[in-house]
Amino acid sequence: MIALTVALAVLVGVTLGLLGGGGSILTVPLLAYVAGMDAKEAIATSLLVVGVTSAVGAISHARAGRVQWRTGILFGLAGMTGAYAGGLLSRFIPGTVLLLAFAAMMIATAIAMLRGRKNTAAAGDDTHSMPVGKILLDGVIVGLVTGLVGAGGGFLVVPALALLGGLPMPIAVGTSLIVIAMKSFAGLGGYLSTVHIDWRLAAMVTGAAVVGSLIGGRLTSLIDPDTLRKSFGWFVLIMSSVILAQEIHPAVGITTAALTLAAAATTYACNRSDRCPLQRTGPRTEVTATAS
Secondary structure, X not given: OHHHHHHHHHHHHHHHHHHOOOHHHHHHHHHHHHOOOOHHHHHHHHHHHHHHHHHHHHHHHHXXXXXXXHHHHHHHHHHHHHHHHHHHHHHHOOHHHHHHHHHHHHHHHHHHXXXXXXXOOOOOOOOOOOOHHHHHHHHHHHHHHHHHHOOOHHHHHHXXXXXXXXXXXXXXXXXXXXXXXXXXXXXXXXXXXXXXXXXXXXXXXXXXXXXXXXXXXXXXXXXXXHHHHHHHHHHHHHHXXXXXXXXXXXXXXXXXXXXXXXXXXXXXXXXXXXXXOOOOOOOOEOOOOOOO
């Protein structure tokens, strides 16, 4: 199972490199259901994997000038406070509840990916800065969620930076990687006071994910990002049904999976029809989720 876990971690990394996000969404189920970790150990280890992978990914963005350091550091420090508190609070919450909260986060992430978001910051100035109060408040809230369930990093940070802060998408994505790395390590610190991590396995999974992310980054130009984003959204919904089946009842998971497949088929058929009433009348552009 260790070999399978490491192999799948490479695929997780490829997904990170292609999408710039979704790390925790795939890493937690991988560690919990393939590697056999308990819920809290899986979440803590995923924070390590996502933190290291985000830090590595941030290097190329920083070299290209796509990181706004003031906003990133302030948001990251606030997020670290929230993430550390979330990691400490997790000791009082049963593992099953944390996994169900994680499944809810997966569903919210998938919906955001499928719908996309209006890119109000497309024409923004890359020197634009968020107000300090808004940075700190958003950072603490997002960090708390990340520390508790090991997810919600880039999926929440990028919209906060792009929609609320007015940062152009490339700047928001690059800056969010700094934030996510800081929050992930802080959340991990909170977990380490109560959770034991298999450091050997964690190192192998992290290394595999980093290698995969470098591969995925090179594949980005070969795949239409909108198609990839939507495909990943449907995949995340299917993954959430696996957790629901494991933690609640198989019937709940099967029902969720069936509804997801039906919705995906309907959407596919609708997109191929010029008269489908479900098609949007106005264009939307996506906000890419980043390393979570």
